[in-house]
Amino acid sequence: MTSTVTAAAVSKNFGAYQDAAVRDPVIITKNGRPRTVLIAYEDYLRLTKRDRRVELTAALSDDELAEIEASSMDQGRDHFNSELLTGKHAAD
Template sequence: MLKVSAAEFQRNIGKYQDIALREPVAVTRNGREGTVLISADEYRDLHKNYRRVMRLEDFTEEDIRAIENARPSPESKAFDHEVED
């Protein structure tokens, strides 16, 4: 990801808009990233795939049965230590 100061970004906004069509551009202030410019297509993809919160009423009976019947894979045992007290 390209990093650019806010002052440089303001001086050459068109340049960085063009770059953002290919890769994210992080805009920094006092050396810290504050914002990231991305293409509209990338934003739409991120927004479309963002997790959404569902209420219990949003689940179908089939969804609930699938959750109740779900079992972890044997490989998941490798992470048991992360939830132990």
């Protein structure tokens, strides 16, 4: 179960909260508001693997944009087109 503690409590007993964070995240508050979370290193690695980078199309060169416009999807992926046409998205 996630626990919530003050920054002062963590500084007084860091080792105990560090051990607790290996089992479940520890939310650390400052001035009564959540500010940071102490998590296990394995959880951090798992989360960073899911991190996605977003690039603005304005940052692409004209050549890169032309390549994208000229590209086509493999025939085995045609079923994705029907999802676009029906408005069905992976987040739904």
